[in-house]
Structure formats: C-alpha cells, structure tokens
Amino acid sequence: MGTPDFSVPCLRALVQAGHEVVGVFCQPDKPVGRKQELKAPPVKAAALALSLPVVQPKSLRGGEGVRLLEPMAPDLVIVVAYGKILPPDVLAFPKYGCVNIHASILPKYRGASPIHWAVLNGERETGVTSMQMDEGMDTGDILLCETTPIGENETTEDLFERLSTLGAELMLKTIAQLEAGTLQPKPQDHSQATTVGLLTKEMSAVDWGADAQTIHNKIRGLYSWPGASTTLDGKLLKLHSSRMTDKTSRGQPGEVVCSDGKLLVCCGDGRCVELLEVQPEGKKRMPAAAFLNGRRIPVGTILGQ
RNA sequence: CGCGGAGUAGAGCAAUCCGGUAGCUCGUCGGGCUCAUAACCCGGAGGUUGUAGGUUCAAAUCCUAUCUCCGCAA
Numbered sequence: 001m002g003t004p005d006f007s008v009p010c011l012r013a014l015v016q017a018g019h020e021v022v023g024v025f026c027q028p029d030k031p032v033g034r035k036q037e038l039k040a041p042p043v044k045a046a047a048l049a050l051s052l053p054v055v056q057p058k059s060l061r062g063g064e065g066v067r068l069l070e071p072m073a074p075d076l077v078i079v080v081a082y083g084k085i086l087p088p089d090v091l092a093f094p095k096y097g098c099v100n101i102h103a104s105i106l107p108k109y110r111g112a113s114p115i116h117w118a119v120l121n122g123e124r125e126t127g128v129t130s131m132q133m134d135e136g137m138d139t140g141d142i143l144l145c146e147t148t149p150i151g152e153n154e155t156t157e158d159l160f161e162r163l164s165t166l167g168a169e170l171m172l173k174t175i176a177q178l179e180a181g182t183l184q185p186k187p188q189d190h191s192q193a194t195t196v197g198l199l200t201k202e203m204s205a206v207d208w209g210a211d212a213q214t215i216h217n218k219i220r221g222l223y224s225w226p227g228a229s230t231t232l233d234g235k236l237l238k239l240h241s242s243r244m245t246d247k248t249s250r251g252q253p254g255e256v257v258c259s260d261g262k263l264l265v266c267c268g269d270g271r272c273v274e275l276l277e278v279q280p281e282g283k284k285r286m287p288a289a290a291f292l293n294g295r296r297i298p299v300g301t302i303l304g305q
Numbered sequence: 306c307g308c309g310g311a312g313u314a315g316a317g318c319a320a321u322c323c324g325g326u327a328g329c330u331c332g333u334c335g336g337g338c339u340c341a342u343a344a345c346c347c348g349g350a351g352g353u354u355g356u357a358g359g360u361u362c363a364a365a366u367c368c369u370a371u372c373u374c375c376g377c378a379a
Contacts, residue, residue: 036307036379235310236376260343261331281376282310286317293330294318 001025002080003041006164010080010101011046013168019175021052022072027083028056065090076178078171079133091133096178098133100140101167103160105129105147107193110138115163117196119156120221122213125149126159128167130174132185137195141185144177146170153243155223204229206239208254208304212271216242219273230254230304232280237303240277240285247272254303263288265303 002010003026014021024047032039040048047054055068066089069077076096079086081103091098104114106129118126127147131140146166150159177183204226206215219228219242228239249257251266258264263275279285280295291297 031379034307034375034378238376279375280310282374283317284311284375289331290317293316293332296318296330 001077001082001084001086002043003027003083004081005042006103006160006167007043007080007082008046009164009168010078010171011043011050011052013172014078015050015052017172017175021050022074023068024052024054025068025082026054026056028058060084060090061087063089066093069093076175078175080167080171085137086133088135091135099143099171099174099178100131100133100138101171101174102129102131102138103163103167105145106131106138106142107188107190110193110195112198113196115159116156116199116221119150119154119159120217122217123150126163128163128170130170131188139188139190139193141187143183143185144170144174153220153241155220155241157224199226201226206230206304207268208265209268211269212244212267212273215267216244216273232297232301232303236281238279238285239275240279242276243274245272245274251300252302254305256297256299256301256303258292258297258299261289261292263292263297 001024002008007026011021011024024043026041026043026047029038029040029044031037044054044056053072057064057068060068065087069090074094077090077094077098079098079100086098102110102114103126104110104118105125105127109117109126115126125147127145129145130143131138132143134140146169148162148166174183199222204222206218206228208215208230210218219239222228223240230237230239245264247257247264248270249255249264249266249272250270251257253266253268255266256263257266257272263278264272265275266272275288277285277287278291280291
C-alpha cells in the first residue's frame with residue numbers, strides 16, 4: 001500500500017526480490033495541473049507497468065479494506081506513504097500484520113511530512129524506520145532502523161530520493177528477518193515523540209527577519225513542493241535554491257546586496273544567504289546570474305515587501 | 306470555456322502602446338594588458354522576432370488563427 005513516488009522503489013524492490021505481490025493499494029486518481037485532468041498516482045503507474053492488480057478504495061473503513069484484502073489473502077501488508085489510516089480489522093488481517101516504512105528515525109517526526117520537517121529544522125541526520133503498525137499514527141513497535149546524514153545544502157527532494165531507496169532496502173531486510181523470526185520489536189519511547197503535519201502553501205513566504213540558516217533551511221526544506229517564495233515589486237518570486245555565505249551586512253532584513261552577478265540577501269541576523277536559482281511570476285526558473293542580467297536589481301532593494 | 310503572465314542570438318531581458326536600420330547585460334570566439342586571473346581594455350561571430358495566414362510601400366510591432374511554456378486557483 002502506497003501512493004507517491006516515495007513508495008515506488010519499495011514496490012519495485014518487492015517484485016525484484018521475488019516476493020509475490022498479490023495486490024497494490026493506492027489513493028484514487030486525483031485531478032491535477034492547470035487542466036484538472038485526472039492523473040494516476042505514481043504507485044499505480046508503476047504497478048500497472050509491472051502488471052500488478054491495483055485497487056484504489058476511497059476508504060478502508062467499514063469492512064471495505066478487509067473485503068478487498070480477502071481474495072488477495074496476503075501474508076503481510078507493506079505500507080509506505082499510503083496516506084490513509086488503516087482500521088483495526090485491516091491491521092489484524094494478514095498473518096504477519098502490517099509493516100510500515102517511515103521516513104524518519106522514530107519516534108521523531110511521526111506523521112505526514114517527516115522528510116520536509118527534518119530539513120526545515122536543520123537536522124543533520126535522519127533515516128528510515130520499519131515498524132509493526134498499530135492503531136496510532138506511526139506509534140507501532142520498531143523493527144529496524146537505518147540512519148543517514150543530511151547534507152548542508154541537501155534539499156527535501158534530494159532526501160526523498162535517497163530515503164526512498166534506503167527504505168526499499170530496509171523493507172527487504174525487515175521482511176527477510178521477519179521470515180527468519182529474528183526480529184525483536186522494540187516499543188517506541190513515546191515521551192521522545194514528535195509529530196509533524198502536512199505542509200501548506202501558506203508556509204512558502206520567507207520571513208527575512210529570521211536568521212540566515214533558518215531561511216536556507218526553509219528554501220531547501222520546501223523544495224520542490226510547496227517551494228519557498230518572496231516578493232519583488234509586489235510580484236511573486238520563487239526561491240528554488242540557496243547557499244549560506246560568510247558575508248555579513250548591516251542592511252535591513254530582505255535587502256539585496258548583490259555583487260559580481262551574485263544575488264546576496266541580508267537576513268535578520270545580519271548574515272547573508274546567496275540565492276542560486278529563482279523564478280519570477282510567469283517565468284521559468286533561472287539561475288540568479290541570468291535573473292540579474294535581464295532585470296537589474298539595484299543594491300538596497302528589499303524583498304518580501 | 307476558472308484568472309493571469311510570457312515566447313526576440315547559447316542565457317536573461319529591451320524595443321511592441323504610437324509600424325520605418327532589432328538593442329542591452331552575460332556567455333562564446335579572437336586579440337591586448339598582466340607574474341597571473343573568473344579582473345580590465347579592444348574587436349568579431351551568432352536572429353527567417355514560436356508557427357500559419359491577413360492588412361501595408363514597409364510588420365518583432367496592427368488583425369485573425371494556432372502551438373508551447375509558466376504563475377495563481379484547484
């Protein structure tokens with residue numbers, strides 16, 4: 001069971017490892033894009049390409065989940081970023097229960113957007129955890145965990161990529177040990193738990209009054225969705241990538257301090273971040289140097305006003 | 306028919322309203338300066354202005370159609 005790109009490597013890994021995949025669950029198709037066309041979730045596309053049966057129930061509650069699982073008769077259900085809560089009757093249905101692959105080091109970052117928040121908070125390390133699911137939100141007993149460092153300039157998208165691969169490996173390891181009976185589930189330390197929610201577009205606007213590191217974290221943490229942004233002359237300016245600099249300035253927060261084709265912006269703590277890639281409203285994304293070539297930004301321009 | 310922006314040299318833009326030699330910054334190539342350089346100076350190449358029609362002595366510019374890209378909304 002899974003829906004977005006993150007789940008796809010797990011699905012592929014299952015097939016490649018020779019496991020019998022009796023069925024794939026994912027969210028229903030949703031209208032997407034400017035034309036509101038229905039689009040299949042990545043997991044559905046991948047499953048169809050592998051000729052696997054796909055179901056997309058609106059809900060698993062009220063016995064619906066079990067009704068769908070019955071003919072498939074799975075020994076084990078693997079859940080990776082499915083996006084739905086599994087009711088108790090579903091959790092209890094497979095012989096080995098339901099195992100979830102979660103993109104954080106539990107009990108930290110339970111919930112919907114663990115990767116985004118790890119980057120936003122400037123964490124140096126994150127990972128993937130497999131757990132025996134229970135009725136709570138990512139509260140089940142931990143089976144295995146694998147950690148990985150987060151790079152200084154790594155974006156959420158980069159991490160997604162790496163963690164989805166790591167997750168697939170961890171999943172195979174978990175299944176192997178489950179079969180061998182060598183797993184020792186460990187209850188989570190619930191007192192250390194943190195839970196994070198969904199991201200919204202309202203979070204996109206950069207507060208230049210914050211310190212430079214926080215702003216840099218925001219730009220890479222919200223990449224590529226929903227993306228960080230500010231305004232210039234009342235128009236939206238998306239910020240795709242940035243870098244910390246050693247430069248300091250006495251300018252106001254949001255003040256542009258550009259030199260040598262570089263777009264440096266002063267932050268609340270007096271340090272400057274360099275914007276590397278931006279996207280004006282109605283335009284494509286472009287390197288900062290290109291942006292400065294076409295549109296001269298006078299030093300002293302204040303962003304975000 | 307949800308609202309809106311945009312297609313001009315390799316990149317980002319100007320010129321479009323009010324038709325008349327397509328310009329700027331960067332890159333690129335050549336030369337110069339320099340101990341040296343991503344710095345500076347000089348010079349060159351590179352465009353059938355998204356596509357198709359129309360109006361006109363003349364269209365990047367006006368009219369019609371069409372394709373593509375993007376922001377918002379969802």
